[in-house]
Amino acid sequence: MDIHQIRKLQIGSVTLPNNLILGPMAGVTDLPFRLLCKEQGAGLLCMEMVSAKAILYKNKNTESLLSIDEREKPVSLQMFGSDPQIMAQIAKQIEERPFDILDINMGCPVPKIVNNGEGSALMKNPLLAGQIIESIVKAIDKPVTVKIRKGFDDEHVNAVELAHVAEESGASAVAVHGRTREQYYSGKADWDIIRQVKEAVSIPVIGNGDLLSAEDVIKMQEQTGCDGFMIARGAQGNPWIFSQILHYFETGEHQEKPSFEEVRRMILRHARMMIEFKGEYTGIHEMRKHTAWYTAGYPHSSRLRAAVNTVESLEQLEELLYK
Known part of the structure; x- marks a missing residue:
């Protein structure tokens, strides 16, 4: 190769x-x-x-x-x-x-x-x-x-x-x-x-x-x-x-797809950075689409994507991801 x-x-x-x-x-x-x-x-x-x-x-x-x-x-x-x-x-x-x-x-x-x-x-x-x-x-x-x-x-x-x-x-x-x-x-x-x-x-x-x-x-x-x-x-x-x-x-080798735990950690880290940069309201609202993208293809992702659109705070996002 x-x-x-x-x-x-x-x-x-x-x-x-x-x-x-x-x-x-x-x-x-x-x-x-x-x-x-x-x-x-x-x-x-x-x-x-x-x-x-x-x-x-x-x-x-x-x-x-x-x-x-x-x-x-x-x-x-x-x-x-x-x-x-x-x-x-x-x-x-x-x-x-x-x-x-x-x-x-x-x-x-x-x-x-x-x-x-x-x-x-x-x-x-x-x-x-x-x-x-x-x-x-x-x-x-x-x-x-x-x-x-x-x-x-x-x-x-x-x-x-x-x-x-x-x-x-x-x-x-x-x-x-x-x-x-x-x-x-x-x-x-x-x-x-x-x-x-x-x-x-x-x-x-x-x-x-x-x-x-x-x-x-x-x-x-x-x-x-x-x-x-x-x-x-x-x-x-x-x-x-x-x-x-x-x-x-x-x-020449494929890296394994991130585990759901890694994905969760990345979403929460991304969310904290968004809140720091844009404030909680805008940061969390914008994280909704990112969360849907991050979790696509993982088990229960469709349930999670439906629920994420009601999330208004970092705590709620964390709660949803660890359900």
């Missing part, structure tokens, strides 16, 4: 300790969750996406989205917007914050983002996409990366064109999700489009979509030749995925 798939990855001036990347997920990749994934060996952590306009207008919710802990580094801050001047202005304004890489979101499929001409809507406007990337690259010294999809829909599959635009506009890497905007997260990710992008550009290409195990990483590596692997939904309720993949590449 070739054990060289997991390697350091250079993105501009930043060297990642390995090429396993926690993908950005709104409402999921907040500071507590990123720290847990870092402990398990993730080579780069991507933050939840933040709106350039929200920073511009000093929206009170953006400050917690911009929080970074020194223990996380290297970390990528993801910004979205559609105005090249505002994007560049905000990139410069926040550059002194302790993130290592600035990522531009051109993949988010959510209607309110797309209807604003942001996120994956930019896949339909390569000229504007290029202007945004170029303006940000000129405004800051930190490496700039871009996250795109296969295309907007099956009639407009243009990831290769967008990746060329990104490279020519000065991006240091591009991440490609093998689904169109119209697919959202359904159906199977098309890894062949990742291969096509890899063959078309010389900057690092990070593959994203349906990475749930070490075998998936091997298959994506073989099929696409991509440089890095972005794990998003595969990490929900399973921060261990990073250590599992690293262990497999180091030893």
